[in-house]
Amino acid sequence: MSTAGRPILVIGSANMDLSVCAAAIPGPGETVLGANFAASPGGKGANQAAAAGRLGGDVRFAGRVGSDPFGAQLRVSLEESGVDCRLLDVARDVATGVALITVSNSGENAITVAAGANGCMDEAAVALLADEILDCGLLLMQLEIPLAAVRAAAGLPRRTGSRFILNPAPYNAGIELEWLSGVSLITPNEHEAAALLKCKPADILRDPGAAAAELRRLVADAAIITLGSLGYAIAGPNGVHLGPGMVTNEVDTTAAGDCFNGALAVALSEGAELYEAAHWANEVAAISVTRHGAQASLPWRSEAPVLVRRAN
Numbered sequence: 001m002s003t004a005g006r007p008i009l010v011i012g013s014a015n016m017d018l019s020v021c022a023a024a025i026p027g028p029g030e031t032v033l034g035a036n037f038a039a040s041p042g043g044k045g046a047n048q049a050a051a052a053g054r055l056g057g058d059v060r061f062a063g064r065v066g067s068d069p070f071g072a073q074l075r076v077s078l079e080e081s082g083v084d085c086r087l088l089d090v091a092r093d094v095a096t097g098v099a100l101i102t103v104s105n106s107g108e109n110a111i112t113v114a115a116g117a118n119g120c121m122d123e124a125a126v127a128l129l130a131d132e133i134l135d136c137g138l139l140l141m142q143l144e145i146p147l148a149a150v151r152a153a154a155g156l157p158r159r160t161g162s163r164f165i166l167n168p169a170p171y172n173a174g175i176e177l178e179w180l181s182g183v184s185l186i187t188p189n190e191h192e193a194a195a196l197l198k199c200k201p202a203d204i205l206r207d208p209g210a211a212a213a214e215l216r217r218l219v220a221d222a223a224i225i226t227l228g229s230l231g232y233a234i235a236g237p238n239g240v241h242l243g244p245g246m247v248t249n250e251v252d253t254t255a256a257g258d259c260f261n262g263a264l265a266v267a268l269s270e271g272a273e274l275y276e277a278a279h280w281a282n283e284v285a286a287i288s289v290t291r292h293g294a295q296a297s298l299p300w301r302s303e304a305p306v307l308v309r310r311a312n
């Protein structure tokens with residue numbers, strides 16, 4: 001069994017993003033005047049599934065939304081992106097997750113999430129997905145649903161030789177490093193990497209390759225630290241490599257990491273080698289930051305660069 005040619009399963013969150021652009025992100029106790037309010041589909045899990053779907057992946061999304069208009073809109077957005085939503089359930093008596101996002105003039109963002117129905121994606125819900133997890137070639141999860149659910153899934157993919165990519169976002173202080181050995185590939189940004197390694201983001205930026213190598217020791221196969229406009233650092237079976245930052249007209253970085261993870265999953269499921277998959281994901285994610293919104297910013301395959309496969 002292997003990753004290539006088998007479906008991608010994303011288990012995670014779906015949120016309606018309520019976004020406002022402002023000159024700067026407000027500090028504690030501060031009020032700033034913003035503009036350009038938008039309500040648009042988001043959530044780290046749903047974004048990663050939508051990214052994979054738009055890039056042509058055979059992708060299924062498992063999550064929970066509420067029985068409200070936001071939940072219905074999120075399902076439509078995923079289906080329009082080519083995602084199989086048969087495992088997206090509707091929770092009763094609980095609202096769809098919502099994210100409050102401020103985007104600054106420089107394209108940075110600050111996000112606060114009300115989990116709502118995402119909180120129902122617990123250990124019991126993941127236990128019901130065991131057959132789906134064993135059937136997929138690649139499982140992709142984040143930390144915007146209960147940690148126990150991620151922990152419950154962690155050991156399953158390796159039983160069938162499939163990959164488990166964990167994007168540890170947002171960082172959860174309850175994460176136990178022991179079960180990360182069931183993770184094939186971990187993909188934090190510099191903030192999440194710093195939290196995992198108990199250091200400061202500045203330490204990660206000073207030597208991202210060394211940080212990726214240290215993270216790699218916690219997981220089965222490889223670690224990739226995404227560094228925004230500075231590129232990425234990967235540590236895996238072929239050693240440490242620093243990927244280039246992409247020069248772009250950056251307007252909104254929301255979901256850039258999600259785009260990276262979705263693209264990485266697609267490239268691996270198409271049989272790409274890990275380092276070339278990371279390189280392509282970096283290029284694809286650079287497109288997303290040139291557009292506003294989360295799912296709205298995700299590129300389609302026709303917009304993405306060609307995935308160059310080296311002869312093995």
Ligand code: RIB
Pocket residue numbers: 013015016017041042043044047098099111113144254255256257258294
């Ligand atoms: O990664 C970006 C996402 O984080 C947003 O879409 C928001 O919903 C939060 O989950």
